[in-house]
Amino acid sequence: MAIRILVTGGTFDKEYNERNGQLYFKDTHLPEMLRLGRSHVEVTVRTLMMVDSLDMSVSDRALIVEQCRKAAEPRIVVTHGTDTMVDTARALATAAPPLAGKTIVLTGAMVPYAFGSSDGLFNLGSALSFVQTLPPGVYLAMNGRCFEWNRVRKNRETGVFEAL
Amino acid sequence: MAIRILVTGGTFDKEYNERNGQLYFKDTHLPEMLRLGRSHVEVTVRTLMMVDSLDMSVSDRALIVEQCRKAAEPRIVVTHGTDTMVDTARALATAAPPLAGKTIVLTGAMVPYAFGSSDGLFNLGSALSFVQTLPPGVYLAMNGRCFEWNRVRKNRETGVFEAL
Amino acid sequence: MAIRILVTGGTFDKEYNERNGQLYFKDTHLPEMLRLGRSHVEVTVRTLMMVDSLDMSVSDRALIVEQCRKAAEPRIVVTHGTDTMVDTARALATAAPPLAGKTIVLTGAMVPYAFGSSDGLFNLGSALSFVQTLPPGVYLAMNGRCFEWNRVRKNRETGVFEAL
Amino acid sequence: MAIRILVTGGTFDKEYNERNGQLYFKDTHLPEMLRLGRSHVEVTVRTLMMVDSLDMSVSDRALIVEQCRKAAEPRIVVTHGTDTMVDTARALATAAPPLAGKTIVLTGAMVPYAFGSSDGLFNLGSALSFVQTLPPGVYLAMNGRCFEWNRVRKNRETGVFEAL
Numbered sequence: 001m002a003i004r005i006l007v008t009g010g011t012f013d014k015e016y017n018e019r020n021g022q023l024y025f026k027d028t029h030l031p032e033m034l035r036l037g038r039s040h041v042e043v044t045v046r047t048l049m050m051v052d053s054l055d056m057s058v059s060d061r062a063l064i065v066e067q068c069r070k071a072a073e074p075r076i077v078v079t080h081g082t083d084t085m086v087d088t089a090r091a092l093a094t095a096a097p098p099l100a101g102k103t104i105v106l107t108g109a110m111v112p113y114a115f116g117s118s119d120g121l122f123n124l125g126s127a128l129s130f131v132q133t134l135p136p137g138v139y140l141a142m143n144g145r146c147f148e149w150n151r152v153r154k155n156r157e158t159g160v161f162e163a164l
Numbered sequence: 165m166a167i168r169i170l171v172t173g174g175t176f177d178k179e180y181n182e183r184n185g186q187l188y189f190k191d192t193h194l195p196e197m198l199r200l201g202r203s204h205v206e207v208t209v210r211t212l213m214m215v216d217s218l219d220m221s222v223s224d225r226a227l228i229v230e231q232c233r234k235a236a237e238p239r240i241v242v243t244h245g246t247d248t249m250v251d252t253a254r255a256l257a258t259a260a261p262p263l264a265g266k267t268i269v270l271t272g273a274m275v276p277y278a279f280g281s282s283d284g285l286f287n288l289g290s291a292l293s294f295v296q297t298l299p300p301g302v303y304l305a306m307n308g309r310c311f312e313w314n315r316v317r318k319n320r321e322t323g324v325f326e327a328l
Numbered sequence: 329m330a331i332r333i334l335v336t337g338g339t340f341d342k343e344y345n346e347r348n349g350q351l352y353f354k355d356t357h358l359p360e361m362l363r364l365g366r367s368h369v370e371v372t373v374r375t376l377m378m379v380d381s382l383d384m385s386v387s388d389r390a391l392i393v394e395q396c397r398k399a400a401e402p403r404i405v406v407t408h409g410t411d412t413m414v415d416t417a418r419a420l421a422t423a424a425p426p427l428a429g430k431t432i433v434l435t436g437a438m439v440p441y442a443f444g445s446s447d448g449l450f451n452l453g454s455a456l457s458f459v460q461t462l463p464p465g466v467y468l469a470m471n472g473r474c475f476e477w478n479r480v481r482k483n484r485e486t487g488v489f490e491a492l
Numbered sequence: 493m494a495i496r497i498l499v500t501g502g503t504f505d506k507e508y509n510e511r512n513g514q515l516y517f518k519d520t521h522l523p524e525m526l527r528l529g530r531s532h533v534e535v536t537v538r539t540l541m542m543v544d545s546l547d548m549s550v551s552d553r554a555l556i557v558e559q560c561r562k563a564a565e566p567r568i569v570v571t572h573g574t575d576t577m578v579d580t581a582r583a584l585a586t587a588a589p590p591l592a593g594k595t596i597v598l599t600g601a602m603v604p605y606a607f608g609s610s611d612g613l614f615n616l617g618s619a620l621s622f623v624q625t626l627p628p629g630v631y632l633a634m635n636g637r638c639f640e641w642n643r644v645r646k647n648r649e650t651g652v653f654e655a656l
Binding site for chain 2: 033034036037038039040041110117118119121122123124125126127128129130132133134141142143144145146160161
């Protein structure tokens with residue numbers, strides 16, 4: 001079962017810059033994570049952008065929608081920053097014309113993969129599994145749970161995604 | 165959605181003994197892995213045994229079947245060594261009387277979680293996701309893929325689980 | 329041989345805040361690092377402050393000098409941010425009256441210990457070893473090398489400490 | 493200051509074989525460890541053998557002595573299994589004719605570097621530092637401490653190196 005993975009950046013892919021002590025984006029860690037998970041899922045990884053999701057623009061979201069529309073695979077995982085993941089999910093779910101017949105799962109991480117204590121690998125394994133079994137629609141997979149796009153919010157105080 | 169996790173040992177939980185340089189079992193890493201994954205799935209973890217799956221006896225398998233039968237939760241993840249995971253899956257799928265109405269997913273790891281290069285966290289995220297979405301039955305979840313119990317074998321040469 | 333370790337913060341001890349995605353200071357990782365290194369050196373760890381070394385004030389440096397003066401142990405390791413490590417070394421080496429008879433080694437890290445790719449454990453092992461063998465004086469130990477306080481500078485472009 | 497590193501295997505370099513679940517030797521992790529430590533020490537790494545130190549033969553030790561003798565660098569670190577590290581140290585210290593003018597530091601690890609919980613990086617930083625500062629002689633550097641070759645034993649019960 002072929003799956004497309006679209007990379008947009010987010011906490012997932014943040015790295016530490018040794019020169020100035022800032023977090024920044026270089027390349028995605030997706031291929032390395034799939035290797036570590038010894039994933040045998042047939043995937044195509046494509047990096048669309050590498051941005052903090054708070055900096056994601058309307059045209060960035062339009063690009064994600066367009067890439068999901070064009071993808072030959074009916075099953076798509078989008079890696080995304082957590083702060084506006086719900087917004088992008090809405091853009092995908094309410095696109096006109098609709099993205100019919102596609103199962104799209106957005107996922108991310110609370111802690112960058114480059115940190116020892118990241119939840120990224122767990123979330124990636126989870127998202128890749130939900131996307132294989134759920135019916136067409138737009139979902140968020142975070143920390144072992146899966147939410148329909150219009151039944152979830154990120155609690156800014158606790159950092160946790162909650163069902164509505 | 166409440167899920168029961170039954171721990172049986174396997175590569176997942178092997179540790180390094182500093183005294184004699186051997187791999188051995190101490191306590192399960194499951195709680196630590198769930199913490200690392202910041203899992204918000206409602207789970208109950210119960211350790212049934214801590215054995216290498218090559219050493220698993222007929223009565224060990226009978227115990228696993230019995231515990232799945234008794235579990236109040238209809239969704240169960242079993243962590244298990246990879247060498248005889250298919251055998252235990254068969255024991256669960258062919259139990260008499262049948263384990264009706266239960267979705268059971270067996271998972272494990274190619275490399276111990278205590279090693280930096282383990283696939284364990286990825287597999288755990290995957291198994292917890294498949295178990296939430298699949299219909300009743302017995303499955304194996306390894307390295308991003310999910311197999312029905314009677315459609316899979318472990319290739320001993322490559323170490324990879326393959327569809328039959 | 330008893331050694332005092334004075335903690336001042338720096339990259340060494342930065343952590344990732346899951347709520348807001350910023351790096352910050354919580355508690356020092358020194359005890360955990362000593363445990364990981366299975367250190368059998370007799371040490372007393374004392375946290376003086378937890379600051380980015382760019383934010384270190386004149387009175388912060390005065391406190392470090394004072395604590396080195398008061399320490400019963402003649403051998404002291406100071407963990408410190410790399411940006412102004414040379415400045416603090418100078419404050420220690422030129423203190424009036426002089427810190428006679430004390431071997432003081434400053435060390436730090438290019439990458440926070442909480443990151444998988446940190447040089448912190450290597451540097452800590454190194455600093456603890458140099459401090460046991462060098463004659464009284466003030467030194468910087470970074471990345472396997474040791475410099476006298478007045479024969480080193482941090483190259484801001486490359487991030488590397490260089491001999492003068 | 494140029495240093496020669498001679499690799500002989502030991503716990504340091506053990507890896508996990510995914511096929512059969514055994515620990516084994518492949519390539520040394522020394523270059524990767526030096527990279528992680530961002531070491532700026534000038535070193536030449538040479539692998540002499542990759543063995544468990546319990547399997548080290550008389551001729552293996554003769555080879556180590558010979559390589560130390562031939563080395564152009566007066567400062568040498570030998571990575572070695574902990575079980576017979578003291579025996580090899582004795583072979584080096586009592587070689588005829590003596591290895592005059594050379595500072596040789598043996599080091600190792602209680603846990604393989606490939607494990608997350610390894611003391612290897614700490615010990616390597618320590619050994620590279622002791623070798624730069626100690627006078628000619630043969631030493632063991634383990635877990636932050638340094639012992640003269642004839643004043644140390646490994647306590648088999650606790651796994652800890654103790655001063656005699």
